[in-house]
Every structure is written in C-alpha cells, then in structure tokens.
Amino acid sequence: xxxxxxxxxxxxxxxxxxxxxxxxxxxxxxxxxxxxxxxxxxxxxxxxxxxxxxxxxxxxxxxxxxxxxxxxxxxxxxxxxxxxxxxxxxxxxxxxxxxxxxxxxxxxxxxxxxxxxxxxxxxxxxxxxxxxxxxxxxxxxxxxxxxxxxxxxxxxxxxxxxxxxxxxxxxxxxxxxxxxxxxxxxxxxxxxxxxxxxxxxxxxxxxxxxxxxxxxxxxxxxxxxxxxxxxxxxxxxxxxxxxxxxxxxxxxxxxxxxxxxxxxxxxxxxxxxxxxxxxxxxxxxxxxxxxxxxxxxxxxxxxxxxxxxxxxxxxxxxxxxxxxxxxxxxxxxxxxxxxxxxxxxxxxxxxxxxxxxxxxxxxxxxxxxxxxxxxxxxxxxxxxxxxxxxxxxxxxxxxxxxxxxxxxxxxxxxxxxxxxxxxxxxxxxxxxxxxxxxxxxxxxxxxxxxxxxx
Numbered sequence: 001x002x003x004x005x006x007x008x009x010x011x012x013x014x015x016x017x018x019x020x021x022x023x024x025x026x027x028x029x030x031x032x033x034x035x036x037x038x039x040x041x042x043x044x045x046x047x048x049x050x051x052x053x054x055x056x057x058x059x060x061x062x063x064x065x066x067x068x069x070x071x072x073x074x075x076x077x078x079x080x081x082x083x084x085x086x087x088x089x090x091x092x093x094x095x096x097x098x099x100x101x102x103x104x105x106x107x108x109x110x111x112x113x114x115x116x117x118x119x120x121x122x123x124x125x126x127x128x129x130x131x132x133x134x135x136x137x138x139x140x141x142x143x144x145x146x147x148x149x150x151x152x153x154x155x156x157x158x159x160x161x162x163x164x165x166x167x168x169x170x171x172x173x174x175x176x177x178x179x180x181x182x183x184x185x186x187x188x189x190x191x192x193x194x195x196x197x198x199x200x201x202x203x204x205x206x207x208x209x210x211x212x213x214x215x216x217x218x219x220x221x222x223x224x225x226x227x228x229x230x231x232x233x234x235x236x237x238x239x240x241x242x243x244x245x246x247x248x249x250x251x252x253x254x255x256x257x258x259x260x261x262x263x264x265x266x267x268x269x270x271x272x273x274x275x276x277x278x279x280x281x282x283x284x285x286x287x288x289x290x291x292x293x294x295x296x297x298x299x300x301x302x303x304x305x306x307x308x309x310x311x312x313x314x315x316x317x318x319x320x321x322x323x324x325x326x327x328x329x330x331x332x333x334x335x336x337x338x339x340x341x342x343x344x345x346x347x348x349x350x351x352x353x354x355x356x357x358x359x360x361x362x363x364x365x366x367x368x369x370x371x372x373x374x375x376x377x378x379x380x381x382x383x384x385x386x387x388x389x390x391x392x393x394x395x396x397x398x399x400x401x402x403x404x405x406x407x408x409x410x411x412x413x414x415x416x417x418x419x420x421x422x423x424x425x426x427x428x429x430x431x432x433x434x435x436x437x438x439x440x441x442x443x444x445x446x447x448x449x450x451x452x453x454x
Contacts, residue, residue, distance in 0.1 A: 003103060004195065006093035009049040015093065016042060016103065025096060025104040027231075028055060028086060029118050031430050032064040032306070033357030035231045049090065052110060054083030060109070060116055060426075063433060071429045074116055074422070084113035092224055097193040098239065104194075106224060115422035118359035122223055125367040125418065132373065134265045134272060136366055137346075139216035140226040141200075142354045143257040144233065145250060146183075146208045149243045160444075164208035165242060171205035183240065187212070190236055196225035206254045216262065219362055226259075226358035248305070248313040248353035256313030256320055257354035261365050262338075264346040265289065274342040280328050280382075281339045290326050290347055291379035292372015293335055293365065297324035297351065298398055299412035302405035302431045303364035304352050308438040311401055313353050316388040321351050323392040325383045332387035334398075351398070360427070367418040402438075406431035 001015045016024060024045050027037030036059045040048065047053070061075035062068050068076065075081060092106035109117035129136050146165045147154075154162060170176050177184055184201055191198040191214070200213040212233075214225050230246055237244040249256035265272040265285060275283035282290075305311060313320045321334035328337045336348040349365040371377070383390065399405035409415055410428040 003093045003095045007091050009088075009090050012049055012088070012090040012093060012105070013046055016045065019101040019103070021101060021103065023102075025099075025102060026053075026088065026107055027104065028059065028107045028109065029227050029357070029359060030059045030062075031116075031118060031357065031360075031427060033118070033227065033230070033355075033360070034064055035227060045088070048088050052085050052087045053107075055086045055107070055109070057081060057084035057113060060084065060113060063430070063437065065437075067437070069430060069433050071433055072426055074113075074426050085110045086113070094194045094228070097190065098235075115420055116426040118357055118363075119220075119223070121419055121423050122359040122363040122366075123220060124420070125363045125370070126219055128418070129265070129366065129370055132370065133267050134370075135267075136219035137216055137264045137266060138219040138222040138362060138366070139214055139262045140222060140229075140259060140358060140362075141211060141213040141262070142226070142229065142246065142259050143204050143209055143211045144244045144246050144354055145206070145257065146210065146237060147243045147245070148241070150241060151238070151243070154243065166208050168207060169205045170203050173203045176203045177201075183236075183242075186236060187233065190232060191229070194228055194232060196229045196232075198229075209254070209257070211258075219263070219366060223358040223362045226356075230354075230358075246354040248307065248310040248355045252312075255318045258319070258350070259352045259354040259356045259358075259361070261349040261352050261356075261362060262346050263349065263362075263365055263369065265369075271342040271345060273347075274345040280337060281345055282337065284376075285373055286337075286345070286347070287379060288373045288376050289369035290335055290337060290372070291377035292370065292375070293347070293349065293368045294324045294326055294372075294379050294396070295377050296364075296368035296371060296412070296414055297334060298396070299408050300364040300368055300415060301351070301399050302402065302409045302428065304349075304356060304361045305398075305402070305405060306357060306360070306431065306434075307355050308402050308435055310353055310355055311399075314351070314398060314400075320353070321398070322388070323396045323398060324351075325387050325392060325396060326379055327383040327387065330383060330385075330387065332385075333383050363419065368414075371414050371418060401435065402431050403435040406435070 023039040026040045027035045057075045058081045086107045086109050089106050094104045096102040096104050108119040114120040148163045197215040198212050199215045204211045234244050273286035325333040326335035327333035334351045406428045
C-alpha cells in the first residue's frame, strides 16, 4: 500500500502491518510552529487511531526554548501539566525516506486543548469558509539561508561569523544551483516523497539563500506541507553538515526572509476571485476579501509576525511592507493581488516572513478575508508605484513591536469572533512572554554602545 492512499484509520493500520513496522513517528505543532513528536509503538499507535492518545500539554505551555510560560491559564504549574488529548490524522501519512520504511503521521489536539491548538484554529476558520459556501486553495513559499555550520559550531561561535554555503549575491543563479545540484535534487526529491511538492526552487539575492515555492492545495493541506517543509529542510541540511535558518532576519546586511502566503477561494468548484467585468478581474468576493485582510492586518499581526525578530524585517526598502496596503502586481505592498486566468487569480499575503507558524498565519490571512466578505469591507484605494514613498492613513500602520501587536490582538473583537476567546487570550499571552524574554537579554549592540562611553 502507498502512503498517499492512506485516508482512514483502517488504512493506517493496514500500511503499518504491511510494512511490518514496530514503531511509527507522530508529530504535533506547537504555538511557535515547532514540530514536537516521538516514536510510537505499533500497539500504542493502533490504540491511538481508535481512541486518541495523551500528549503532555506542556508543549502548549512553553516557548521555543522549552521555558514555561508564567502568564497563561490553559496550563501551568497550577494544572500540574497533565496530558492533553490528541488524535492521529491518518490522511497525513507520509514516508520518511531516510528512515527506510518508516511512516510519519501528524496529530492535533482535541477537547479542551483544541481551542488553543494551531491546527485546530485553522480548521475552525476553514469550517467558517465552508459555512459561507467556500473552499480555500492556498500555498506557501519560503526563503531560507544555508550555512556550513552545525548545531555545535553555531553555539561555539556564539552565532557570530557564520559561514554561508556560498558568498555574494547571485539571485536566480544557474551557477550556484548547478554547483550544489545534489542538495537541490535531494530537497526536490524529499518534497515529492513527503508530499510537500516544490514547484519552484532557486537562489535568492544573498549568500547561501534559497527560495522554495510549495505546490498549491487545500488550505489545511497547504499548512501541513509548510510545517513539514520547514522541519525536514532543516533535517536534510543537518544530515550533510549544514544548517538552514528560517528566521525573519538573521543579518542587518541582508533583506529578511519571506514566507509569503497565496490564497484564493472557490465556490461550487469554480474560482470565486475572478470576474472579467471588474477592474483587475477582481470579483466582489475578492475585493471584499482583500478589504478584510487589509482592515484586520494591524490587529492580527501577532499571528503572522510572531517573533521579536519578525519586526526587524518590517522596515522600508527591504522587500517587506510597513503598512497594511494592497496593490496589483506590486511587491512594495502588504497584499499583492495577482490577476490572471480564473484559476490563477489570487492574493499574496506578503507581510508574512519565513518564521511563521503556518497554521496560525494561514488562519489570520484567511480568517480576515472571510470577515471582509461577510461584512462587505471595501479596501482602501489601490497603491500604484512605490508604497514606501507614499504617506498612508494612520490606521493602516502596522505595529512596530511584538508587544504592541499582542496588545492589538487581545483588544480585537473580530479576532475573538474568528478564532475564539481561548485562542486569542492564550496566544496573545505567549507573544507577550516572548517579548518579555527578549527584554531580559543584553545584546552585543548594547555592550558595544554603552560599556565604555556612557
């Protein structure tokens, strides 16, 4: 049986038995988009397929450095960190090509934990779309830098003077991609084997930076693909003595790393964004969708720009937006409408960086658009030319820090309607914690700036 044919619990049981596996890999995704998981024995896995399984809820109560939040109510010392209930998702079955016949399955949290589960949050947004008669088609594309480093060497160097796999600019370089063709081929093959097919892969401008566009699919599958791509690209790089980073910005000398999201809607199997009789072929549905995305972007930014580092990317002139603007084929705006044939007409959510949690970022991008359709929100006038050179309305300004963004999210009534009070309160608290942790740090810049002179 092929892993791509697994759809049900019975299918999952059958393929494990056919392969004679004693263990399978199971993973869930936490608030920061980090895949947490374990090997599960065959009997345990078969039981989990039918009854679910327990996963310590600390993975919803700690940060990316495994430090415990002290400001959330869902879990903590006050609850003693019990197991949260989770379910196996048979349809997410993947081969793990560098582990023989090993299989991988995604899981998601259920019951009380479902309210704060990233995948569950996106699924609820997509159920909202279904209620309006829409299906959502989506894809993600990521830029990432590669280094000739290991997890040990970057720590020994204190993350300074790191060696990129190649020097210089070399955007869309046939030279660079040919010299390192083995890595490109391995990554393309991995995408096919693990069902995150890559439709485009090339060098970007900068030392050792690549961009990969993942093939479009239904939105929940698109988020699964994005999470798997980020995790297993890192695995592939480390297996050859390299490291990949998906930070929003790792160096002040280079543009940040994008994680752009492409979204469109269909209704009754037909594209809902295309209308040849309207300006830019934008249907009313698409116009309202963009209006909702624009209107709510400042309120939902914490769900998309989710790290302190995210905000170092959102500066003028570095291929990232600074205001909630939209344009047609305009890469200086936060939202880029891409007109064309009915099937290709879509909106690109360009504010997102490579550090996104794909489930939460897609939930924000799609949920805000659906809210716009529900409320028939008209977008501001289209931006033509260089958005950075224009003065925009104050209400379009994006938060300048994670703490500010978390505060806007907490105060957002539409966010609470779209994602639920439990998610908004929990997630906003995790982002406030993240900035508090940053404020405890003494940076190299501060030492060089103040140590002697002040």
